[in-house]
Amino acid sequence: MAVQTTNLEPKGIQGxxxxxxxxxxxxxxxxxxxxxxxxxxxxxxxxxxxxxxYAHAKILNIDASEALxxxxxxxxxxxxxxxxxxLSWIPTLAGDKQMVLAxxxxxxxxxxxxxxxxxxxxxxxxGAAAVQVEYEPLPVVVDPYKATAPDAPVLRxxxxxxxxxxxxxxxxxxxxxxxxxxxxxxxxxxxxxxxVRIKQHMVYPRSHPAPLEPCGCIGDMNPATGRLTVYMTTQxxxxxxxxLSLVTKIPENNIRVISPDIGGGFGNKVPVYPGYVCAxxxxxxxxxxxxxxxxxxxxxxxxxxxxxxxxxxxIGATKDGKVTAMKVxxxxxxxxxxxxxxxxxxxxxxxxxCTGSYDFQKAYAQVxxxxxxxxxxxxxxxxxxxxxxASYLIERxxxxxxxxxKMDPAELRLKNFIQPQQFPYPSALGxxxxxxxxxxxxxxxxxxxxxxxxxxxxxxxxxxGELMGIGISTFTEIVGAxxxxxxxILGIKMFDGAEIRVHPSGSAIVRAGTRHQGQGxxxxxxxxxxxxxxxxxxxxIVEEGDTDTAPYGLGTYASRSTxxxxxxxxxxxxxxxxxxxxxxAHLLEVGENDxxxxxxxxxxxxxxxxxxxMNEVAFAAYTNLPPGMEPGLETTYYYDPPNLTFPHGAYxxxxxxxxxxxxxxxxxxxxxxxCGTIINPMIVEGQVHGGLTEGFAMAFMQEIAFDEQxxxxxxxxxxxxxxxxxxxxxxxxxxxxxxxPHHPIGAKGVGESPTVGSPAAFVNAVVDALAHLGxxxxxxxxxREKVWRILRQAGVDSF
Amino acid sequence: MEIxxxxxxxxxxxxxxxxxxxxxxxxxAGLTGTHIGCDSSSCGVCTVVLDGKTAVxxxxxxxxxAEGHEITTIEGMAQGGKLHPLQQAxxxxxxxxxxxxxxxMIMAAHVLLQHNPNPTEEEIRFGLSGNLCRCTxxxxxxxxxxxxxxxxxxxxxxxxxx
Numbered sequence: 035m036a037v038q039t040t041n042l043e044p045k046g047i048q049g050x051x052x053x054x055x056x057x058x059x060x061x062x063x064x065x066x067x068x069x070x071x072x073x074x075x076x077x078x079x080x081x082x083x084x085x086x087x088y089a090h091a092k093i094l095n096i097d098a099s100e101a102l103x104x105x106x107x108x109x110x111x112x113x114x115x116x117x118x119x120x121l122s123w124i125p126t127l128a129g130d131k132q133m134v135l136a137x138x139x140x141x142x143x144x145x146x147x148x149x150x151x152x153x154x155x156x157x158x159x160x161g162a163a164a165v166q167v168e169y170e171p172l173p174v175v176v177d178p179y180k181a182t183a184p185d186a187p188v189l190r191x192x193x194x195x196x197x198x199x200x201x202x203x204x205x206x207x208x209x210x211x212x213x214x215x216x217x218x219x220x221x222x223x224x225x226x227x228x229x230v231r232i233k234q235h236m237v238y239p240r241s242h243p244a245p246l247e248p249c250g251c252i253g254d255m256n257p258a259t260g261r262l263t264v265y266m267t268t269q270x271x272x273x274x275x276x277x278l279s280l281v282t283k284i285p286e287n288n289i290r291v292i293s294p295d296i297g298g299g300f301g302n303k304v305p306v307y308p309g310y311v312c313a314x315x316x317x318x319x320x321x322x323x324x325x326x327x328x329x330x331x332x333x334x335x336x337x338x339x340x341x342x343x344x345x346x347x348x349i350g351a352t353k354d355g356k357v358t359a360m361k362v363x364x365x366x367x368x369x370x371x372x373x374x375x376x377x378x379x380x381x382x383x384x385x386x387x388c389t390g391s392y393d394f395q396k397a398y399a400q401v402x403x404x405x406x407x408x409x410x411x412x413x414x415x416x417x418x419x420x421x422x423x424a425s426y427l428i429e430r431x432x433x434x435x436x437x438x439x440k441m442d443p444a445e446l447r448l449k450n451f452i453q454p455q456q457f458p459y460p461s462a463l464g465x466x467x468x469x470x471x472x473x474x475x476x477x478x479x480x481x482x483x484x485x486x487x488x489x490x491x492x493x494x495x496x497x498x499g500e501l502m503g504i505g506i507s508t509f510t511e512i513v514g515a516x517x518x519x520x521x522x523i524l525g526i527k528m529f530d531g532a533e534i535r536v537h538p539s540g541s542a543i544v545r546a547g548t549r550h551q552g553q554g555x556x557x558x559x560x561x562x563x564x565x566x567x568x569x570x571x572x573x574x575i576v577e578e579g580d581t582d583t584a585p586y587g588l589g590t591y592a593s594r595s596t597x598x599x600x601x602x603x604x605x606x607x608x609x610x611x612x613x614x615x616x617x618x619a620h621l622l623e624v625g626e627n628d629x630x631x632x633x634x635x636x637x638x639x640x641x642x643x644x645x646x647x648m649n650e651v652a653f654a655a656y657t658n659l660p661p662g663m664e665p666g667l668e669t670t671y672y673y674d675p676p677n678l679t680f681p682h683g684a685y686x687x688x689x690x691x692x693x694x695x696x697x698x699x700x701x702x703x704x705x706x707x708x709c710g711t712i713i714n715p716m717i718v719e720g721q722v723h724g725g726l727t728e729g730f731a732m733a734f735m736q737e738i739a740f741d742e743q744x745x746x747x748x749x750x751x752x753x754x755x756x757x758x759x760x761x762x763x764x765x766x767x768x769x770x771x772x773x774x775p776h777h778p779i780g781a782k783g784v785g786e787s788p789t790v791g792s793p794a795a796f797v798n799a800v801v802d803a804l805a806h807l808g809x810x811x812x813x814x815x816x817x818r819e820k821v822w823r824i825l826r827q828a829g830v831d832s833f
Numbered sequence: 834m835e836i837x838x839x840x841x842x843x844x845x846x847x848x849x850x851x852x853x854x855x856x857x858x859x860x861x862a863g864l865t866g867t868h869i870g871c872d873s874s875s876c877g878v879c880t881v882v883l884d885g886k887t888a889v890x891x892x893x894x895x896x897x898x899a900e901g902h903e904i905t906t907i908e909g910m911a912q913g914g915k916l917h918p919l920q921q922a923x924x925x926x927x928x929x930x931x932x933x934x935x936x937x938m939i940m941a942a943h944v945l946l947q948h949n950p951n952p953t954e955e956e957i958r959f960g961l962s963g964n965l966c967r968c969t970x971x972x973x974x975x976x977x978x979x980x981x982x983x984x985x986x987x988x989x990x991x992x993x994x995x
Contacts, residue, residue, distance in 0.1 A: 040916050042924050055924055062932030063920040065866015065907030069933065072865035155857070156850060246870040246878055246933045246967050297868070297933025298967045330871040552931030552968045720927045723970035751875035751965070759958040759971040 040064055043572040044557075047634055049565030050779060053716035057576070058556040067295040070250040070267050075323040078252070079108060081313050082158035083332065084148040084165045086140035089176075089407040089744025090189070091169035093136055093147070101150055101164040106157030108320060110165060111312065112148045113137040121315060123192075124281055127305065127523060128381060129200025130210070131192075132371035132410055134308045139172070141189055141370035142409045143746050144335035149312035151320060174407045174744040175208065178344060178367035181404040182206040189370060189405045200372075201381045208405045210372050215386045216398035216463050224359035224396040228350025232438045234431055237813045238423045240342040240367070240408070240738040242334050242748075243415045244756065245551070247297025249337055250327035251310040253317030262318070263290045266310060269299045269549050270589025273523060275581045277306060278314070280524075293579035299551035300728070301413040302338040304375045304591050309336075331749045338375075339408070339738055340415030342367040343385075343401075343423040347431050355441050357450050359396035362388055362427065366403040366412070374403075374412030375591075376419045377521040377528060383419025386463035387512040390428035391472045391682060392450040397462035407744040416728055416789040418513040418592035429507040429794030433801065434810060442489075443798065444480060447508050448473060458775075465512060467680045468774050468782075470708065475770045476508050479684035479706040482768060488688060496806060499831075501691035502701075503803025506684070509791035513783045514597025514679040523588060527674070530598035531585030532606045534563060535668035538656040540649030541573035546603065547587010548595040549579045552724075553785055554717040555595065559603050561713050562779065566607030567614075568634030568648045585670050593783035596713070597679045597774075604778040606671030614651045614667065620660040621646050679774045679782035683707040683791050685726075687799040694832035696822030698734065698800055700763035705792070708770045710782035715769075718784050722767050725788025731757050732789075733796035737815050804828075836900050840864060841909030849896045855881070855889075858896035859906060866907035866936045867891060870965070877964030880937035881906050888944035890937075890963070907936035910943070918984035919943055919977070928977035930968030938964050942978045951982055 044054040061067055098110035113135040116122040123131045136147045150161035173187045180186060188194050188207040197204050201211035225231060252265040262284055268274050271291040279286035296303060309326045316324035328337065344365040350358040366382065368374060376383040382401035389397050415422070432450075436443040451472040452459050459467040480486075488504055495502045518527035533545040544559050560574040578584055587599060611631065618636035619626040622644060629636050636651065638644040655667035688702040705722055712718050735755040739747040748754035773780025793814060800816050801809055807828040812820060838845050838858060845862045856879040859867050869892065870876035879891040882905040910917040919939045922928065929935040938961065945952065945960035952960065957978045958971065966974060 040911050040914060040920075042916075042921075056927065058932075059924045059929060062929055062935050063907075063916065063923050063939070064911055065864070065936045067866075067932045069865075069868070071860075071869065156852070244967065245931070246876055246965060247868070247931070248870070296931060297870075298931040300967070327869075330873065330876075552929075554930070716927050720930060720969060720973060723972050724930060724968045725970075727970035728967070750873045751871045752873050756965050756967070758962040758965060759975065760962040762958075762971050765970060765972055 045572045046570050047564050047568055048561055048571040050561060050711060050713050051715065052561065053714060054557065054571065056554050056557045057560060058554065069247055069295050069297050070252065070265055071327045073252060073265055073294065075252065075254060078323040078325055079151050079153060079316065079320060080155045080158040081316055081324050081326040082150050082162040083146045083309060084150065084162045084167065085144040086136060086147055087143065088140055088169050088171050089143045090141060090172040090174045092139045092172060094168040094170055096148060097166040098148065100166065101161040104157055104160050104164060106153040107161040108151045108153065110148055110150050110161065116315065119315060121281065121311060124306065124311060126371055126373040128372040128374045128376060129378065130372035132373055134311045142407050143744055146308040146336065149316065151316045151324060176406060176740050176742060176744050178365050178404050178406055181208040181406050189407060210368055210403040210405060211381050212400065212402045213382045214398065214400040217396065218398045221359050221361050221396045221398035225348060225350040225361060228358045229353045230351045230439060231348060232435050233348045234434045234811055235346050236427065236430060236811060238341040238343045238345065238426055239814055241340045241415060241732055241736050242738050242754065243300035243302035243338060243340060243413065244334060244754065245298025245300055245302055248328045248330060248333045249303060249307060249309065251313040252323055252325045253314035254323040255317045257321045261288045261290065263292065264314060265292045265294060267296055267303045268293045269303045269551060269591050271549055271579055271581050272547055272586045273526060273588055274306065276526060277524065291581045293549045296549065296551035301340060301375065301415045301417065301591055304413055305338060305373055307337050330751060334754055335746045335749050336409050337411065338413040339369065339411035340413050341423060345427050347427055349431055349435055351435060351439065355439050355446050355449050357392055357394055360389060360394055362399040364401040366401055367406050367408065368403045368412055369406055369408040369410040371410035372403060373410035375414055377515055378523055378525065379520065380419065383414065384512045385420040385424045387421055387465060387510065388424035388428050389461050389463055390425065391452060391508050391510040393452050394462045399463060408740060414592050416725060416786045418511060418515065418786060421511055422790045425509040425511065425790045426794045429509055430797060433798045437805060437810060443506050444476065444485060447476060447506065466677060467510065468677055468776060469772045470510065470680060470682050471770060471772050472508055472682060475682060475706050475708050476684040478768060478770055479686050479704050482706065482766065483686045483702060483704040485686065501693060501803045503689045503799040505687040505795045505797065505799025505802055507791050507795035507798065508684045510680055510682045511787055511790050512678050512680055513593035513786065514675055515592055515594055516678055517676060518674045526588065528588045529672050529674040530587035530602055531670060531672045532599055532602035533585045533670040534606050534610055536610060536652045538653050540569060540652045542569055543575045543577060544603065545577045545584040546599040547585050548590040548599040550590055553590065553595065553721065554714065558713045558717060562600060562603045563607050566604055567611060593786045596781045596783045597675055597777060598673060600781055601675055601778045602671045602673035605673055606669050609669045609671060610667055614648060616660060616663065617651045617654050618646050621650065621654055676776050679710065679777060681709045681782040681784060681787050683787050685791050685795040687795040689799040689803055691803050691821060693825060693830055696818040696825055698816060698821060702766065703763050704766045705788060706768045706770060707784060707787050708772050709784035709787060710772060710774045710777065711780035712769065712771065713781060719767050721785045722788045723765050725786060726765050726792050727757055727762050728789045729792030730763060730796060733793045733814050733816060735815050836897055838896065838899055838904060840904045841906060847896065851895065851897060853896045854892050855894040855896045855899050856891035859891060864906050864908050868933055868936060870933065875965065877941060878934050878937040880940045880964060882940050882944055886944065886947060888941045907939060910939065919981040922977040922980035922984065926973045926977040926980055928969060928974045934964060934966040938966065938974060942981065946982055946985060950986060
């Protein structure tokens with residue numbers, strides 16, 4: 035039967051390195067994606083939340099009587115109701131706990147205070163507006179440096195006087211933990227002995243991933259079966275299922291988490307949010323499905339902030355520019371609850387990658403986290419757990435050092451790179467870098483952008499009073515968590531799974547524990563399997579996001595999908611190929627040792643004409659097996675990587691600055707990435723374009739800001755600015771390929787490199803343009819106003 | 834109140850409140866390709882075409898205001914099993930990743946190309962500046978619109994194959 039279809043899937047065997055177009059596009063380009071808010075269940079109720087107008091206040095009374103009079107409103111719940119179910123507080127990923135609905139007091143503006151359930155979206159919103167809450171405002175802590183002042187108000191009264199937390203001793207009621215790594219004494223000694231030392235303070239401001247699809251959830255408890263189905267915008271469905279089971283005490287087999295198509299995640303959709311919990315509780319209590327989809331304001335004010343690292347660095351070097359030691363102190367503003375999304379043993383994530391691409395012999399880093407009256411979060415926004423902050427710190431600091439030494443920043447980097455023969459490289463802060471060729475990548479970038487010419491042009495322009503700058507960032511990332519000996523989330527080891535089932539007709543279904551949000555897994559997983567098994571890519575369906583069917587895995591974030599699930603996919607396919615080889619030998623009527631896999635076929639050694647394809651083997655696996663062999667051709671493979679992967683890159687940015695307005699124009703941006711083996715160059719380039727744009731956004735626009743009363747100043751897209759097509763620069767991309775020696779296909783992951791690596795390149799370029807005016811550092815976001823003020827203060831003429 | 838909306842050529846009778854936004858009415862009518870991404874008419878993921886010639890963020894109109902107008906959504910772009918050149922071009926140029934902005938982006942580009950069949954890159958970037966995308970960095974979206982412009986200027990039947 036011919037079905038009329040607009041399906042555009044690429045055809046045939048399409049393995050690694052092929053820029054095939056994406057399989058998943060077919061549904062999205064015709065408006066047939068299936069995102070959370072597209073799902074409508076029979077009898078479904080809608081939920082809206084009541085939010086606090088205050089950043090810190092006691093709750094004196096909550097009166098829902100008017101709300102309950104509104105036609106269609108079914109119920110209103112508060113912390114008291116949740117307490118009856120033991121759900122007024124939930125554990126966070128970081129070993130803390132957080133309120134689901136405000137319990138006695140609110141700790142940040144927009145905090146969730148009550149949940150209203152109604153028959154329509156409109157009635158729920160009307161109900162939320164009608165709930166009357168009486169508050170008594172309390173003094174507010176906004177500045178993290180003031181959080182641990184002796185007279186600072188205690189924010190977390192539930193923890194008052196508890197001087198030990200999940201990550202060790204606490205020195206103040208608003209102090210969460212102190213974490214450090216490296217040798218302090220040796221580093222200080224090395225610094226003291228250094229010929230040159232620089233110190234710099236810099237802030238990586240609070241930001242928000244703001245995917246275009248907000249977060250949402252449908253709780254669907256079936257009262258007849260006791261089975262809970264949860265549709266959720268989550269990047270980690272299996273981890274959510276386990277956490278839900280632990281928190282609600284519903285047996286895990288009675289929970290099914292479905293993560294439908296996701297309209298962008300970028301780390302925002304990793305944690306569990308109060309709205310999710312209330313939708314699920316509502317469904318259990320009311321016996322009907324309950325949908326909650328947050329508004330953009332709810333998204334920006336209450337869920338998943340990122341960064342907010344306040345960093346001080348000191349670097350020592352010789353006079354001729356060889357780095358000797360680095361010491362870092364960071365104050366991390368975690369908001370009202372420590373809900374940072376990091377592997378459990380790493381409260382500051384992988385921040386200790388802050389020695390970057392350079393051969394530091396001594397290093398020490400200390401991070402302290404504090405509570406403030408801001409929303410919780412600390413998500414890895416397009417970043418492998420604080421790697422963005424670390425990378426920005428070192429790459430910005432190398433320019434500060436170059437400035438101090440009056441050395442070209444490219445030359446300083448070339449002088450200090452870890453050399454190819456040093457890999458596997460043990461870093462001073464404890465990582466083992468897998469592979470890299472930093473010098474090669476930077477040289478490709480310098481050549482591509484015409485660095486020497488640009489420096490000449492800059493000198494000429496500067497002589498004429500024109501402002502032009504060149505910024506370099508040669509970052510190293512650490513991704514792919516992770517080896518389960520070190521990495522877990524609430525004890526769950528961070529491996530990932532893949533299931534491959536080859537059907538009799540030579541088609542297959544492939545499932546993974548990851549959950550893509552635009553990364554193209556439906557295409558790249560199919561390419562890995564096509565490469566390993568010689569099956570047509572159009573006959574491989576990839577499915578993710580349903581915990582009832584997909585193998586267990588920790589999900590998609592931290593650039594971990596290719597390093598973990600990608601490895602599972604390749605090794606699972608190879609396991610299938612081993613069985614297939616036995617069947618091939620049977621079909622070819624030779625011994626197994628006489629069969630080899632050549633050009634994606636099983637061939638009799640020395641008899642090139644005698645071969646069978648995987649399609650033929652697949653059919654035989656169900657119809658004509660060797661005696662005694664288990665039928666079928668499928669496997670589930672769990673891959674626990676032996677190490678993390680360390681993608682790197684060299685980015686160079688050229689800016690021109692308008693002397694009159696302070697407007698920074700990015701004239702060129704060259705990004706040379708090395709993510710190891712490339713599965714699909716088109717998808718990799720797309721990831722780099724998107725990541726660079728988010729890096730650009732952080733450098734110049736995005737900031738979650740607060741006033742002194744803790745009022746949120748960035749609560750919608752007219753205040754929290756995202757780049758449009760108009761201001762986004764045109765990206766020039768390229769690659770070097772240094773495969774990971776331990777990954778089954780040599781791939782390292784790429785989704786986050788550009789977001790991690792690019793902010794320093796932008797800022798370095800702007801500072802470089804203004805360096806002759808005495809400017810050494812400017813904190814992000816570099817707005818026109820900031821630059822304009824610098825120019826006017828420096829006495830630069832507007833024309 | 835009862836209203837009748839003509840969406841993609843089909844009349845749909847809907848029961849809406851006076852305050853119901855057009856985007857909610859369209860989605861409640863089962864056409865979920867038109868998305869919602871913000872509360873401030875900033876993001877453009879709800880962009881639809883009014884009377885074949887005006888791109889409208891459907892969160893800026895009440896459903897009742899759309900009575901008597903022809904509304905085209907992403908679901909109305911492919912005809913007879915054949916994709917619109919813009920849909921084909923977004924696929925060909927990798928102009929989408931998560932797909933959430935894509936319908937609005939295609940509808941905005943559709944109107945842009947009607948007014949300016951052969952836009953420069955700058956004109957495309959300006960024309961789409963009311964539509965946000967968080968995934969692609971816009972570069973491949975611009976290329977997609979350029980490809981679609983070329984396809985639309987070719988005589989019918991001569992459109993490039995996949």
